[in-house]
Amino acid sequence: MTTPTASAASTASTVHVEPADPLRAAAAAAALAALPLSFTEAGRDAKVIVVAGSGGWVDRVRAAASAGAQGVIVTDPLPAPGASALATDTPACIVVLAETWASSPMLRAAVHQFGEPIARTRLIDARSVEPTTGRDLPAVIFAQLRAVQSLGIEVSTLAIAAQSTSSILAIGRSASGARIVLSAARGDGVDGTLDLLLVAADEVIRIDLPDSRTARPGRAVLTSATAAVELPTIWETAHRNSWRALHDALESGLEPGHIAMFAAALAVAPALAEA
Amino acid sequence: MTREPLGVGIVGAGPVVQAIHLPTLARLGELFEVRNVMDVNPDVAAAVAGRAGASPSTSIDELLADDGVEVVAICSPSAFHAPQVIAAMRAGKRAVLCEKPFATDREQAELIAEASRETGVPVIVGAMHTYDPAWLAGIAEWESLGADAHTIRSRVVLPPNSRFETSATEVLTPRPSSGLPDLGDPSVRAQMVFGGVLGLAVHDLPLVRRLIPATDEVAVVSASALSPWGYEVGLTANGRLVHAIGALTEQWRPTWELEVVSDHARMLLEFPPSYVHAGSATATIATSARTVRFGPYPHNGYEGEWRALHAIATTGSAAAPSVESLIDDLVFILEVASAASATARREEAR
Known part of the structure; x- marks a missing residue:
């Protein structure tokens, strides 16, 4: 009889983290260190290649696939217009996105536990404050949009209503007619948490999602007329959650659909994409 | 004496x-x-x-x-x-x-x-939030930091008023129940947003006006009526972004927040719902160096406004706010309500 450790180690995938972007590479290294049985570090011919989601990431995904990778993880992908092409001209490997908020394990738990109330939502209000050294504000709005999508909400329209160097407001509608409000401000003294409020006639859901590099748990609370239900905390980073998704996809052979959803977001709000 | x-x-x-x-x-x-x-x-x-x-x-x-x-x-x-x-x-x-x-x-x-x-x-x-001691402490700290607000976001999501009224008194004249509004009707949408601004957002718009240097360039950039009752309003004023949502729901948890962001500080005001006698709001101001919290204090903004009235009635009108300032608040509120109402009326049917 093998021990669980030996059994798990036998399924470990080799992985190589491209060093192009030091911050993203450090985030990938942290995820790798937190999954020692599922992944093991190797050279450029590894089964899994981790590419930085900064400018040019679509080309890096294609290069990794062409070089024989079976799986690619994109760390914090920016809204690149070329990503849409990945959805139609799919690379010959599984691609998983490790995103700031959309990859949060708390979002997945909320969808699982609160799916029906989420579908009844009439207003979705997403708010965050981006540090002065952080992303461009349209990219922050795109990340909010991806988080909303990841709740199972089909976003039909989204347009920027106001934008300055310090703030941005985007307004849209879901396929079911819910008002969608996404806003971001620029400022220090904050921790990069996304604050999501979903309002229905009889329920409110509030979800806080920390940034992707901390294992500080998100929070999801559903309040109805008679009670409030808070989901158990999950002390896992969003990045690690995505890495596990790739591991599962490699085992099952099932494409997780991240690129298709990312492309759908780009199609709804092309103005948010980097040229 | x-x-x-x-x-x-x-x-x-x-x-x-x-x-x-x-x-x-x-x-x-x-x-x-x-x-x-x-x-x-x-x-x-x-x-x-x-x-x-x-x-x-x-x-x-x-x-x-x-x-x-x-x-x-x-x-x-x-x-x-x-x-x-x-x-x-x-x-x-x-x-x-x-x-x-x-x-x-x-x-x-x-x-x-x-x-x-x-x-x-x-x-x-009687704009009770302007007399809330946590707001007064928070704005004093905010101004001492030299913080220049560029983004202000308001969130008001409330259970039925009866949940609070009946805990504060024994109500003699209960409110009439209203039917479900038809948001397909442009005039219903317009009326709902106008009423929402004058009924709910009105509590915080004087605070907004205090936080931004001038309100002579107001442009409503988004407005919508929310089902079954509520409003969403976005506006810019002198380059600042202001966004407000208000919704009445059947769930039990009241949320009444005003968030203010500058380049180097963030203030979050969390108010108790109307009708309750539960002390003041809290004001939390965070910078990269520290986080400071004011409140809750024992008395709320209602008590604050009555104390202010006593002060001006007994010590003279010099302690009173200038009527010009009150007019400026009113004009700002009416301008936002009218423009938001017109925008909601024009919104495509859903």
């Missing part, structure tokens, strides 16, 4: 008076004594006045003729505010507290200002 309590006359005896003002005045017994309560419904006037040991009236003339009434609170429907405030001033009362909004247009507000100048009687508007 011990001072006798000021005699109060209250015009209008609806749920706000029953659940908010009478319990507040009961806590301020050293400062005020309710002497007269007016309502057009004689049964309501008698019952509410009886609770406070006051005389009932069914007309404002009757109330103003009561020599025991030294200060007047106008708590009637807003269409009556301006003429009643002016009548109280011309009757020689010492000060007037008027529920928000204190007029329905600028012309009416100017008439109030003129009457105040002529009679020397000061007026304050």
Whole structure:
């Protein structure tokens, strides 16, 4: 009889983290260190290649696939217009996105536990404050949009209503007619948490999602007329959650659909994409 | 020196008076004594006045003729505010507290200002958040930091009012229930957003005006009526972004937040719901160096406005807010309400 450790180690995938972007590479290294049985570090011919989601990431995904990778993880992908092409001209490997908020394990738990109330939502209000050294504000709005999508909400329209160097407001509608409000401000003294409020006639859901590099748990609370239900905390980073998704996809052979959803977001709000 | 309590006359005896003002005045017994309560419904006037040991009236003339009434609170429907405030001033009362909004247009507000100048009687508007001690402490800290707000976001999501009213008093005149509005009708959407701004956002718009340098370049960039009742309004003013949502729901948790962001600081104000007597808001100000929290303090903004009224009635109108400032608040509120209402009316049917 093998021990669980030996059994798990036998399924470990080799992985190589491209060093192009030091911050993203450090985030990938942290995820790798937190999954020692599922992944093991190797050279450029590894089964899994981790590419930085900064400018040019679509080309890096294609290069990794062409070089024989079976799986690619994109760390914090920016809204690149070329990503849409990945959805139609799919690379010959599984691609998983490790995103700031959309990859949060708390979002997945909320969808699982609160799916029906989420579908009844009439207003979705997403708010965050981006540090002065952080992303461009349209990219922050795109990340909010991806988080909303990841709740199972089909976003039909989204347009920027106001934008300055310090703030941005985007307004849209879901396929079911819910008002969608996404806003971001620029400022220090904050921790990069996304604050999501979903309002229905009889329920409110509030979800806080920390940034992707901390294992500080998100929070999801559903309040109805008679009670409030808070989901158990999950002390896992969003990045690690995505890495596990790739591991599962490699085992099952099932494409997780991240690129298709990312492309759908780009199609709804092309103005948010980097040229 | 011990001072006798000021005699109060209250015009209008609806749920706000029953659940908010009478319990507040009961806590301020050293400062005020309710002497007269007016309502057009004689049964309501008698019952509410009886609770406070006051005389009932069914007309404002009757109330103003009561020599025991030294200060007047106008708590009637807003269409009556301006003429009643002016009548109280011309009757020689010492000060007037008027529920928000204190007029329905600028012309009416100017008439109030003129009457105040002529009679020397000061007026304050019952915008309770502007008197909340946590707000006052928070804005003092904010200004000491030199913080320049570029983004202000308001969130008000409330359970039914009855949840709070019935815990604060035994309501004599319950609100009528309303049907489900048809948001496919442009006029319903427009009316809902206008009413939402004047009924809910109105509490925080004076705070917004205090936080941004000027409001002479207001542009509404988004507005929508929310099902079953609520509003969403986005606007820019002098390059600043202001966004507000308000929604009435059947769930139990009240949320009343105002978030203010500058380049180097963030302030979050968390207010208790209306009608409750649960102390003040909290104000949390975070910078990269530290986080400071003010409140909750024992008294709320309702008590704050009555304390302010006592101060200006006893120490002179110099302590009162300028009527010009109140007019500027009103004009800003009406401008936002009108523009947002027009935008919501134009929205495509859903």
